[in-house]
Amino acid sequence: MIRTGAEYRDSIRGTRDIYIDGEKVSDVTAHPSFRPIVDIRARIYDMQHEAAFRDVMTCEENGERNAVGNKLPRTQQDWWDKRRATDTVLNEVSGVVTRVGDETVGEMWSLYDGQDVLAEIDPAFARNIETHIHKVLREDPFHVSANTDPKGDRSKAPQDQDPDMLLHVVKETDAGIVVRGAKYETAAAYANQAFTKPTIANWGNAALSDYAVGFICDLNSPGLKFICRSGFAGKAPADYPLATRFDEVDTLVIFDNVLIPWENVLFYRHTKAATFIRATLHRYSAFAFVQRNLKVADMMIGAALFNARQTGLDKQQAVQEKLAELACYREMINAHLTAAITLAEPSPSGLLMPNQSLLYTGRYLACSQLHQMMHIARELCGGQICVTPNAATFEHPETKAFLEKYYSINDTWVADDRRRLLAFARDLLNSDYAGHRLTFQLFAQSPPFNHLAAVYRNFDWDGPLAFVKESAGLSDRVNG
Amino acid sequence: MIRTGAEYRDSIRGTRDIYIDGEKVSDVTAHPSFRPIVDIRARIYDMQHEAAFRDVMTCEENGERNAVGNKLPRTQQDWWDKRRATDTVLNEVSGVVTRVGDETVGEMWSLYDGQDVLAEIDPAFARNIETHIHKVLREDPFHVSANTDPKGDRSKAPQDQDPDMLLHVVKETDAGIVVRGAKYETAAAYANQAFTKPTIANWGNAALSDYAVGFICDLNSPGLKFICRSGFAGKAPADYPLATRFDEVDTLVIFDNVLIPWENVLFYRHTKAATFIRATLHRYSAFAFVQRNLKVADMMIGAALFNARQTGLDKQQAVQEKLAELACYREMINAHLTAAITLAEPSPSGLLMPNQSLLYTGRYLACSQLHQMMHIARELCGGQICVTPNAATFEHPETKAFLEKYYSINDTWVADDRRRLLAFARDLLNSDYAGHRLTFQLFAQSPPFNHLAAVYRNFDWDGPLAFVKESAGLSDRVNG
Amino acid sequence: MIRTGAEYRDSIRGTRDIYIDGEKVSDVTAHPSFRPIVDIRARIYDMQHEAAFRDVMTCEENGERNAVGNKLPRTQQDWWDKRRATDTVLNEVSGVVTRVGDETVGEMWSLYDGQDVLAEIDPAFARNIETHIHKVLREDPFHVSANTDPKGDRSKAPQDQDPDMLLHVVKETDAGIVVRGAKYETAAAYANQAFTKPTIANWGNAALSDYAVGFICDLNSPGLKFICRSGFAGKAPADYPLATRFDEVDTLVIFDNVLIPWENVLFYRHTKAATFIRATLHRYSAFAFVQRNLKVADMMIGAALFNARQTGLDKQQAVQEKLAELACYREMINAHLTAAITLAEPSPSGLLMPNQSLLYTGRYLACSQLHQMMHIARELCGGQICVTPNAATFEHPETKAFLEKYYSINDTWVADDRRRLLAFARDLLNSDYAGHRLTFQLFAQSPPFNHLAAVYRNFDWDGPLAFVKESAGLSDRVNG
Amino acid sequence: MIRTGAEYRDSIRGTRDIYIDGEKVSDVTAHPSFRPIVDIRARIYDMQHEAAFRDVMTCEENGERNAVGNKLPRTQQDWWDKRRATDTVLNEVSGVVTRVGDETVGEMWSLYDGQDVLAEIDPAFARNIETHIHKVLREDPFHVSANTDPKGDRSKAPQDQDPDMLLHVVKETDAGIVVRGAKYETAAAYANQAFTKPTIANWGNAALSDYAVGFICDLNSPGLKFICRSGFAGKAPADYPLATRFDEVDTLVIFDNVLIPWENVLFYRHTKAATFIRATLHRYSAFAFVQRNLKVADMMIGAALFNARQTGLDKQQAVQEKLAELACYREMINAHLTAAITLAEPSPSGLLMPNQSLLYTGRYLACSQLHQMMHIARELCGGQICVTPNAATFEHPETKAFLEKYYSINDTWVADDRRRLLAFARDLLNSDYAGHRLTFQLFAQSPPFNHLAAVYRNFDWDGPLAFVKESAGLSDRVNG
Incomplete structure (x- = not known):
């Protein structure tokens, strides 16, 4: 129903x-x-x-x-x-x-x-x-x-x-x-x-x-x-x-x-x-949780790229590299979600679990790097996200003309859109809400050390051990 | 006067x-x-x-x-x-x-x-x-x-x-x-x-x-x-x-x-x-600017350590290591400020400049790592900074008793102090003000790439070049 | 044929x-x-x-x-x-x-x-x-x-x-x-x-x-x-x-x-x-190239875990967390390879390309973090990889007994296996060959900045831009 | 005597x-x-x-x-x-x-x-x-x-x-x-x-x-x-x-x-x-130990800058920024050494100890970031450090002319100097000796976790705690 x-x-x-x-x-x-x-x-x-x-x-x-x-x-x-x-x-x-x-x-x-x-x-x-x-x-x-x-x-x-x-x-x-x-x-x-x-x-x-x-x-x-x-x-x-x-x-x-x-x-x-x-606990639910990071990454990428494009900064190598770092973060999450489906595993009760190792490693990487990605996006969005007057001031009769003048860049980016983008970026990266979201994402399913513990419990260590035993020529004793 | x-x-x-x-x-x-x-x-x-x-x-x-x-x-x-x-x-x-x-x-x-x-x-x-x-x-x-x-x-x-x-x-x-x-x-x-x-x-x-x-x-x-x-x-x-x-x-x-x-x-x-x-421009003024980071570091350290001590978490190696990372950040700033004085340089007009290379490298390191240190402090302060009710709710007659009960830990840490510490940590790490401060610190004297450019302009490259020329046995030609 | x-x-x-x-x-x-x-x-x-x-x-x-x-x-x-x-x-x-x-x-x-x-x-x-x-x-x-x-x-x-x-x-x-x-x-x-x-x-x-x-x-x-x-x-x-x-x-x-x-x-x-x-150029060949990093990761994981297990260090949280970091690196590569197949794309000539964005982001992440993972593995393998005598010295009649005594830990780990594991780890992390491999992996398909450039060229920026345009309420002008 | x-x-x-x-x-x-x-x-x-x-x-x-x-x-x-x-x-x-x-x-x-x-x-x-x-x-x-x-x-x-x-x-x-x-x-x-x-x-x-x-x-x-x-x-x-x-x-x-x-x-x-x-143990001896990192940093800086200058790459912003990162690392060590002297402390026996907190934090930062700095230097020195023939091959009558031709860049950088610089960089960053040195530096005075433990033991936590107690308005109870 x-x-x-x-x-x-x-x-x-x-x-x-x-x-x-x-x-x-x-x-x-x-x-x-x-x-x-x-x-x-x-x-x-x-x-x-x-x-x-x-x-x-x-x-x-x-x-x-x-x-x-x-x-x-x-x-x-x-x-x-x-x-x-x-x-x-x-x-x-x-x-x-x-x-x-x-x-x-x-x-x-x-x-x-x-x-x-x-x-x-x-x-x-x-x-x-x-x-x-x-x-x-x-x-x-x-x-x-x-x-x-x-x-x-x-x-x-x-x-x-x-x-x-x-x-x-x-x-x-x-x-x-x-x-x-x-x-x-x-x-x-x-x-x-x-x-x-x-x-x-x-x-x-x-x-x-x-x-x-x-x-x-x-x-x-x-x-x-x-x-x-x-x-x-x-x-x-x-x-x-x-x-x-x-x-x-x-x-x-x-x-x-x-x-x-x-x-x-x-x-x-x-x-x-x-x-x-x-x-x-998060065997299944981590999937939908991690999926949110993908969208958060999209928001950071879009905000940063729009801002860079306003004056052609996206032509600079240094700016492109920072944007590419954000893209790597985004695609890394996408990769873990996608691969967790492709290599999904049957559960004890006959359900299909996302591949546990790929899911938990994805969760750790997504959550533990989020603050770093926000830092990159903050750099790309620039200092004006923290000094721009609020919308009401853009409307005040004595300031409106000045703000329209000084916040318009060209025909593509006029003051109203710039103000909106800056407000969006600030709310995404810097506001009470942004700080809350970042902390929520870090702790919501469990504190960071538990994210790593879940990785440790779910990774298949036997594959690497077997390969190294062979490659290093170790005796059978080492299997204990 | x-x-x-x-x-x-x-x-x-x-x-x-x-x-x-x-x-x-x-x-x-x-x-x-x-x-x-x-x-x-x-x-x-x-x-x-x-x-x-x-x-x-x-x-x-x-x-x-x-x-x-x-x-x-x-x-x-x-x-x-x-x-x-x-x-x-x-x-x-x-x-x-x-x-x-x-x-x-x-x-x-x-x-x-x-x-x-x-x-x-x-x-x-x-x-x-x-x-x-x-x-x-x-x-x-x-x-x-x-x-x-x-x-x-x-x-x-x-x-x-x-x-x-x-x-x-x-x-x-x-x-x-x-x-x-x-x-x-x-x-x-x-x-x-x-x-x-x-x-x-x-x-x-x-x-x-x-x-x-x-x-x-x-x-x-x-x-x-x-x-x-x-x-x-x-x-x-x-x-x-x-x-x-x-x-x-x-x-x-x-x-x-x-x-x-x-x-x-x-x-x-x-x-x-x-x-x-x-x-x-920042030949002198970067000193006082960087000095602020030292105090911000102190605030993060104090908040994190108080929170860890409430329940003895400061006895755990992982927690001590995170605190020590914050201490390293703090002392790194202290080191640059102190050494910039000790190795101060005369200016063209006969003033005494803080050692420029030590000052600008200190500024870059302090500003570029601040978000990372906030991340560590956030982890140490824990998820409750983002879910705790505000002070007014702590006072409401129908909720006061519950909040006092559930926010008191022991005789040392009673609800009122915990609420204050959490509010402080939130305002330091997560609030509109916190996001603003982080961005300000990143851009206030100039954007991050200019911090690096100032380092590049003020570092004495000749010392390392001379040492390598000798050590690698290069000919005099390479001096160009 | x-x-x-x-x-x-x-x-x-x-x-x-x-x-x-x-x-x-x-x-x-x-x-x-x-x-x-x-x-x-x-x-x-x-x-x-x-x-x-x-x-x-x-x-x-x-x-x-x-x-x-x-x-x-x-x-x-x-x-x-x-x-x-x-x-x-x-x-x-x-x-x-x-x-x-x-x-x-x-x-x-x-x-x-x-x-x-x-x-x-x-x-x-x-x-x-x-x-x-x-x-x-x-x-x-x-x-x-x-x-x-x-x-x-x-x-x-x-x-x-x-x-x-x-x-x-x-x-x-x-x-x-x-x-x-x-x-x-x-x-x-x-x-x-x-x-x-x-x-x-x-x-x-x-x-x-x-x-x-x-x-x-x-x-x-x-x-x-x-x-x-x-x-x-x-x-x-x-x-x-x-x-x-x-x-x-x-x-x-x-x-x-x-x-x-x-x-x-x-x-x-x-x-x-x-x-x-x-x-x-690397549209297809990056796949097999990145796949090698997965195996290199396995080698680091196996060496580090074997070493930690010898004396029960793998019971310590700090050691488990470092191992889990290596596992995350390994699974990240696995995720990109797997997802690049699952979301593969048709090529102009009718072949099937691995998903280009997922492949190139995977390549960048794998190559740019390799040195960091070697650092973690080095820490986990410990200082003895750099002080242990060579095999010939283990065989010399006047030193053999001492080395067997001092390099045996218990029945599971006897001197010969320890020596082999240390030699393997050293050759993987520290030798001329190891340094060469690390540099090769960094430059073999193209220098690091080109890895990022390939990411930039192949990522679909339109998705994030469209989402932010909608979410921030931007006008159609911003599409330029 | x-x-x-x-x-x-x-x-x-x-x-x-x-x-x-x-x-x-x-x-x-x-x-x-x-x-x-x-x-x-x-x-x-x-x-x-x-x-x-x-x-x-x-x-x-x-x-x-x-x-x-x-x-x-x-x-x-x-x-x-x-x-x-x-x-x-x-x-x-x-x-x-x-x-x-x-x-x-x-x-x-x-x-x-x-x-x-x-x-x-x-x-x-x-x-x-x-x-x-x-x-x-x-x-x-x-x-x-x-x-x-x-x-x-x-x-x-x-x-x-x-x-x-x-x-x-x-x-x-x-x-x-x-x-x-x-x-x-x-x-x-x-x-x-x-x-x-x-x-x-x-x-x-x-x-x-x-x-x-x-x-x-x-x-x-x-x-x-x-x-x-x-x-x-x-x-x-x-x-x-x-x-x-x-x-x-x-x-x-x-x-x-x-x-x-x-x-x-x-x-x-x-x-x-x-x-x-x-x-x-390292109260005094860490000073001379850390001082070595300064010189190692100089060697990386000199090698990287010489290589970049050969063809004018040092004019590129991205290259300058990487060089500036190395300079920051170098000056950070300098800062800690210098400040440890300036703020030196009397010892129980009447000697003068380098400021312990500044010394141990400097040691941790210098040792824990060395691999990262070598990575940057490796990027700046480029892929040729791992593919260049050895000196004997530069002398062989059938190859000498080719190598002189293809390894000379201009009047400033002729083949012999380039070969020397590449050999130097390889021995500094990639050879058995380089790997050994890196590991030695990490473990010689004690393993990395002990570096952090020394920081933890020697930092003055009371300053930050007192400041936060005041700033957050905490009661005297929290002093325990």
């Missing part, structure tokens, strides 16, 4: 305790900090119904029309379809949004691959994940992810400090489990459900099993509070063309004794399942 | 045409975007009179007490005094401000070194620069710099497009010259005078000599308009502890037929002087 | 003027500097006939069995076949050799794509390239490439200095053209024919057309002299396990009035053809 | 068991692998007596003339004198040698600073180090350092494997201690005495105290065996102008029950002293 934007808006309106900028939000669909991103999410729902996009955005399975993003991947074509659907959305909205569903739903498929692990304690858990995977197809909810607890004192075990520092089960009832704690969740305030699971932490032994819990949380549940960071959307759109449209608001979700019905519990008191999901 | 803060405020109040955010500013000393930085500048003036700072901030010459920053450098001790005075200011205001006088006044000393060049056309010009250098000592104005014209079409010569795209002389009168054009000038809206000189451009031949003009512009002159970029100061100080105190507003200064009295004209129709000043 | 190793050896034996180390070489197949690489080339020929390799190394076309490397690529499978055949060779010889045919033959396909350009002056030229492409299939020669002339004075046009500084035509006869000049050609001394074409130079106008010549040169032609750099093969194999097997000797080939028969002339006095081939 | 070269040669001749290339060396002063470096060391001794160098190389103290390098540093001028003496040597020999005495003697001063630590067990130890420091002045021996034991199994404690894997005391006699084990020592085979001390290892507890031993070892002691790595000197000087003159041979010194007289024992069974010396 596919929902409409209106259905989505109705599903998040009204009942939640949402806080931002020191105030309580009465209608998240109307509040200036949330409305733009809610509108985009609604637009994605609506696109699924429109003739121009339906075939790209949806597919028919068993007589039902579902979102391509929710479809279980079983063939390389499925991955190309997902990639195309995401690109279609980003092109349609003319910008990059990440936590809009396609990037998070895959985390459930990872757990689906661990059905045998889940079945070890209780077959009901294996059934639950299967049920939810199909429920997503059937109900088309806005599904998000919840991983990171507040910092706490990581030098202490959870039970040796305020136990709520890691989300945990406080009670078990006939209806389900009652949980307590907090999680950072981008988009939670305007999404429908969150796949909630343990953070990376030192909870390996039995005493901590209350923390080894994973579940689907209905975000309309009583007892939730959504405490949001300040948004970047409430500014002048002419000066902040990206922040005012694409800000995705991060939230600290407080679980103040929230009941999770049994059918939504995916594992509980099950350290092994928790470990499994931590190790495989 | 040394002025007071009140005298400074009086000198900039009232008569100027200043525009920001689409509005005209009536009193620059009171406007929320300017007041914080005006207050700091005033504070610097007042510090000169206070017992606690007088000996560091001022010196006696010929029976008069002058600002250390304005003193002509003649000994290594002079440079240590200047360095100490600047540090004293930054420590007193607890932050970094750059365009507050000490960093710009040195550009006039560069021209002073070119007196013989100036005297070629008219000895009056050589006298004028000497006069102004002493006038600065005597009157203690807030002196700034003006270099960069709007972009224009750099593929065309000035006369082949709107001639105002580069500032030029439109008329000569008995009283002086009348100039027309525009210049970007940080701090111009609240400073007293600007040393205005040609930008880097293709104006080498006689036909363009109207563009080869340099002068001191009284910023209260009729015909000036100050069109400012939007400021970052008008936000909540608790959330933007740096932006709200240290934003230095950049301005596009329009010279709408401004009369420059002859005594303020430093050169005119004098391509050679223009070339001279372009090549030597 | 496929040749045997013996046929190849016969084809290069005897008649050539080859010089190395100040001596003339009587039999290139037997000389210690050439024999190892000649043996490998012969082995590749023989592999084609062996049951274990035939199906991988050869294919049947029109009833004839040909080398897979020589086959005209028309499908993605063709590229996978070529990639597999090359890997099979490298695995069989346990090392990396580059200029053995598969990497150079593709340059002729590039010219084949320019048939319409060739036909402009003389249809015979278009026919000649087609003939040679099929002749390669039929005769299975060892085909190499010749691009770079000696340095000359690049600040002068060829005719303003010794005209031989660029290879040029000195005479035209009924039999063909007579050429004069010199070219650097790796492997020329032991190959059969060279595709010779103009270097990158300033020969754009009519006056220089004698330099715009391309041809197939039979390397047994009278008038050729092969002046080789010193080889690295004549050392102790135990100490130089790579250099003594895989050194590919570079040669300065002197064309001392060499007759090129008309049927071997591919273009002549045809600046446009010369420009075409310069721009497209 | 200052020795002569002849006295030095006599002191090392004859009695030692030295092995290299599978053979025993009868006279180390005459053997082709050792003679060049022995000659340089002898030359340094002789320079001390020559009028042209005496004042730079020696100083008078208490009526005796001593080597400047051995003088205890007490003033900034002492450090400038040492720096100048070292530069004088490198200039005189036209190359870089490192382990020639001035770089190693300082390690004893570090221990001298720990006299109170030594006195804890036995005041004799404190006296011994003082005696040796003055003995060095008096006797002018060639003093070297010995730190690194063979690898062993670092995952096990010494006593759980072959105990000799770390050098240790096997017996105590009236005459002294008897030690057993092995150490890598550059130059040991031709030096006089070695300051031998524990490696970095897990020997913290009492059980391991036999390993906590430090002493001065007379390198003519019975029981020593010097097992050397293969040398790079025995090649054609024309092709390897650096390797054949400046190779410093590394040695595995076997201590096969060597008696160390009590007066040479500096500490024994004294874990605290071992820890002290590990932490402070």
